[in-house]
Structures are given as C-alpha cells and as structure tokens.
Amino acid sequence: MDASFDAVSRALLDWYDAHARDLPWRARPGTxxxxxxxxxxxxxxxxxxxxxAxxxxxxxxxxRWPSVEALAVASDEDVMAAWAGLGYYARARNLLACAREVAANGGRFPDTEEGLRALxxxxxxxxxxxxxxxxxRRAVVVDANVERVVARLFALDEPLPGGRTAIRERADAITPQARSGDFAQAMMDLGATVCTSRAPRCLLCPLASHCTAQAMGEPERFPVKAPKKAKPARRxxxxxxxxxxxxxxxxxxxxGMLGGMRALPDDGWNARADGSGDGPLAGPWESAGKVGHVFTHFSLELNLTVYLGDQCDSLARHEGEWWPLEQLDAAGLPTLFAKAARLALAGTGEEA
DNA sequence: AACTCGTGGTC
DNA sequence: TGACCAAGAGT
Incomplete structure (x- = not known):
C-alpha cells in the first residue's frame, strides 16, 4: 500500500483531468x-x-444577481423567496449578510482562508x-465526500464525529501545494461518482491500488458513524x-425553524408541538386534511383548516399580508407550507 | 460537545 | 417505506 502524498495526489489529479464533472460553477481543469x-x-x-437540487x-x-454587489442591494424578501424550497434558510440569511459585508469592503472577497472564515x-x-x-491557495478541504474517501483510503475506523480529527490530518497529508483547488474538487467528484456511500465502484477508482479499505474487501464499512437519535413525531x-x-x-x-420565510399562520407547532394551539381568527374552521413533512430532527403532521368567511377584522391585530392566489408561486413558501397550500387549493383531501 | 436547522433522492 | 444520505454552519 502506497498512500504517499505524491502517489495519491498525482493519480487523483490525472483522473480529474480526464473525468471532471462539467458543472455550471466550475472551470475546466487547468484553466x-x-x-x-x-x-x-x-x-x-x-x-x-x-x-x-x-x-x-x-x-x-x-x-438575477450577476455580482456580489447586485446581490448586496437585493431585499431580504426577494432573496428569501428565491431561496424557498432549497432548505436550511439560515444559509440565505447569512448569504445576504455576507454579500453586504463584501460589498461594503469594495466588492472583493478576502483572498485568504482566514479572511473568508470570518464572513x-x-x-x-x-x-x-x-x-x-x-x-x-493551498487549503485542506474536508466535506462528507473527502471524509469518506480518506476514511477508506487509510481504513480509519474511529467513529464520526470524533474521528474527524484523524481524517483531517490524513487529508492534509495528501493535499498538494499546487492545484489544491482541483485536488479538492477531484476528491469530491470521486466521492460523488465512484467512492459512493453505498456500492462504491472500486473497479473504476484511480486510488484503488492505494486504498486500505479496498484491500480489506469492505470499503462500505468506512467511515464508521455514531448511531443517530430517533426523530420525535410532532403535530x-x-x-x-x-x-x-x-x-x-x-x-x-x-x-429558528423556517426563519424569515413567508408562511401560513400556524399554532406555534415548533414550540408546542401537540396540535392544541388556536388560529388568528375565531372561525368557523373547516378541516381540509393534513400534510406530513419530515425535518432533520423531527417529523410533523400538520392539520390544515380553512376559513372562507369575510369576518377578518381581527387580522388587523396581526402582522401579515393578503397574497393574490394566482401569484402564490412567487410567495416563496417553504415546502411544508407549499404542500399545505396545494392541499387547500385542491379542496379537501389528504397529502402524505 | 451536542443540538438545531430542510429537502429530495435512493434503496 | 422508512432510514440514510448530501460540497456544513451557528450556537
């Protein structure tokens, strides 16, 4: 087994030069x-x-926003709506904060890892x-792909997340001075297309002859992960x-959950989670079915109720807006509420 | 350190 | 079909 710096990085970069994925945000290798x-x-x-995705x-x-300066002057509302459906909405909030910070500093991103890390x-x-x-710049880029490739390459079996320290040390050891950006992208391409989580395609792998897990005959055993907690069910x-x-x-x-996003009014399920809360109106409410949705650390069953009357004066005490139904797609509802809206517009029924 | 934070695809 | 997974960050 020769997993030395030179052997691995050269084999990987050669493979990347021939097999790099063509992605919209990526330059060709060597350009x-x-x-x-x-x-x-x-x-x-x-x-x-x-x-x-x-x-x-x-x-x-x-x-829509061809430069960081253009994004920096966009409204919170427009950016959040444009991000709707992509998930992890704190990313969109931080994206805009970062764009504004960069724009305020002349529109140029810091060109060092340390400077970037502060954004x-x-x-x-x-x-x-x-x-x-x-x-x-030479930088040690470690994502889930790199973790998997490195854990297999060196048969590192310390369970994650604790095992990340050892993985980072090994990733550092095989990262070249030159072309470290191509090297990082090559590791991620390899992880995404060859050294996959399940059923890795070792016959196609440029690093197979260097890989301890492959030699052991059980690459899928790596990386070892700590067991996950069960997801509670909320209503x-x-x-x-x-x-x-x-x-x-x-x-x-x-x-917090879906923070900053447009939404249907709800009963505060994120805090209460037992389906006991009241709506912003007295009603009468008519049941329209339920929507199931699975988040990262809990699942939710959302009962949808409808009010079609015109006694809406009490809404004046709430923050909100009347949104035209024919432009509902442009409201930027996160998926949970997009499902609920679909259900409401389809009439009564259920959606799993 | 452990927890919060979305979504869609895969098997 | 439920459990796992994906170019993680913030607290």
Missing part, C-alpha cells in the same frame, strides 16, 4: 478559476445539498473550498384564510 462570487455562491448552496437555484441567482455563513469547509478553488395546525382570491400570509420570525 483559470471562476469568479469568487460564483464559487462562493455555489459552495453555500451546496452545503448539505445535492448538485441536482442546486443547479436551477444557481442559474436563477446568477441570472457569515463560511465555516471551515466553505472557507477552505473558496480559498482553494477561487484563489488557488400542529396551519390556517388557510381566503377572501376575494387572496390568502392571508405571515412572515416567520428571523431565527
């Missing part, structure tokens, strides 16, 4: 890097998110990735209030 704005935007969108959002954002929404991974890919209510072809929408608080 000048893309604008830092595009690298940064793509990396934030790709946090815990698949390439397939990001592509359309990346195209929409770069078309909102850039943690250890994203700061290293932008430094390496956009600025061609809640949401309220569809419709009058004159408009529906009453609210904006959720700036932090």
């Amino acid at each position: 000048p890097p893309p604008e830092p704005y595009r690298v940064w935007l793509s990396e934030v969108m790709l946090q815990q998110t698949t390439v397939a 990001v592509k359309d959002y990346f195209a929409a954002f770069t078309s 909102p929404g850039l943690g250890a991974y994203t700061a290293a990735a932008v430094a390496a890919i956009a600025f061609e 809640g209510r949401a309220f569809w209030i419709e009058r004159d072809e408009h529906v009453w929408l609210v904006r959720r608080p700036g932090k």
Whole structure:
C-alpha cells in the first residue's frame, strides 16, 4: 500500500483531468478559476445539498444577481423567496449578510482562508473550498465526500464525529501545494461518482491500488458513524384564510425553524408541538386534511383548516399580508407550507 | 460537545 | 417505506 502524498495526489489529479464533472460553477481543469462570487455562491448552496437540487437555484441567482454587489442591494424578501424550497434558510440569511459585508469592503472577497472564515455563513469547509478553488491557495478541504474517501483510503475506523480529527490530518497529508483547488474538487467528484456511500465502484477508482479499505474487501464499512437519535413525531395546525382570491400570509420570525420565510399562520407547532394551539381568527374552521413533512430532527403532521368567511377584522391585530392566489408561486413558501397550500387549493383531501 | 436547522433522492 | 444520505454552519 502506497498512500504517499505524491502517489495519491498525482493519480487523483490525472483522473480529474480526464473525468471532471462539467458543472455550471466550475472551470475546466487547468484553466483559470471562476469568479469568487460564483464559487462562493455555489459552495453555500451546496452545503448539505445535492448538485441536482442546486443547479436551477444557481442559474436563477446568477441570472438575477450577476455580482456580489447586485446581490448586496437585493431585499431580504426577494432573496428569501428565491431561496424557498432549497432548505436550511439560515444559509440565505447569512448569504445576504455576507454579500453586504463584501460589498461594503469594495466588492472583493478576502483572498485568504482566514479572511473568508470570518464572513457569515463560511465555516471551515466553505472557507477552505473558496480559498482553494477561487484563489488557488493551498487549503485542506474536508466535506462528507473527502471524509469518506480518506476514511477508506487509510481504513480509519474511529467513529464520526470524533474521528474527524484523524481524517483531517490524513487529508492534509495528501493535499498538494499546487492545484489544491482541483485536488479538492477531484476528491469530491470521486466521492460523488465512484467512492459512493453505498456500492462504491472500486473497479473504476484511480486510488484503488492505494486504498486500505479496498484491500480489506469492505470499503462500505468506512467511515464508521455514531448511531443517530430517533426523530420525535410532532403535530400542529396551519390556517388557510381566503377572501376575494387572496390568502392571508405571515412572515416567520428571523431565527429558528423556517426563519424569515413567508408562511401560513400556524399554532406555534415548533414550540408546542401537540396540535392544541388556536388560529388568528375565531372561525368557523373547516378541516381540509393534513400534510406530513419530515425535518432533520423531527417529523410533523400538520392539520390544515380553512376559513372562507369575510369576518377578518381581527387580522388587523396581526402582522401579515393578503397574497393574490394566482401569484402564490412567487410567495416563496417553504415546502411544508407549499404542500399545505396545494392541499387547500385542491379542496379537501389528504397529502402524505 | 451536542443540538438545531430542510429537502429530495435512493434503496 | 422508512432510514440514510448530501460540497456544513451557528450556537
């Protein structure tokens, strides 16, 4: 087994030169890097998110806001609505805060890992990735792909998250001085297309001859992960209030679940979670079915009730807006409430 | 350190 | 079909 720096990095970069994925935010291997704005935007969108899910959002954002200065002057409302459906909405809030900070400093991103790390929404991974890919700095880029590849390459079996320290040390040891951005992207391509979580394709792997886990015959055993906690089931209510072809929408608080997003009024299920809360009107409410949705650490059954009357004076005491039904797509509802809206507009029924 | 924070695809 | 998973960050 020769997992030395030179052998691994050369084999991987050769493979990347021949097999790099062609992605909208990426330059061809060996050509000048893309604008830092595009690298940064793509990396934030790709946090815990698949390439397939990001592509359309990346195209929409770069078309509507072609530069960090353009994004910096966008409204919170427009950016949050444009992010709707992509998830992890704190990313969108930090994205805008970061754009405004960069714009205030002349529109140029810091060109060092340390400088990037100080910006909102850039943690250890994203700061290293932008430094390496956009600025061609040597940086140790460790995401879930790199963790998997490195854990297998060296058969590191200390369970995550504790095992991340040893993985980072090994990743550092095989990261080259030159082309560290290509090296990082090569590791991620390898993890995404060859060294996959399930059923890795070791016959196609440029590092197979260097890989301890492959030699052991059980690459899928790595990386070892700590067992996960069970997801509790929560219940809640949401309220569809419709009058004159408009529906009453609210904006959720700036932090916490779906923070800053437009939404249907609900019973505070995020805190109460037993479906016992009241709506913003006295009613009468008519049941419209229920919506099931699974979040990261709990599942939710949302009972939807509808009010179609015109006694809406009490809504004046609440923050909210009458939104035209024919433009509901533009409201930027997160998926949970988009499901509920679909249910309300389809009449009574159920949606799993 | 452990917890919060979305979504859609895969098997 | 439920459990796992994905270019993690903030607290």
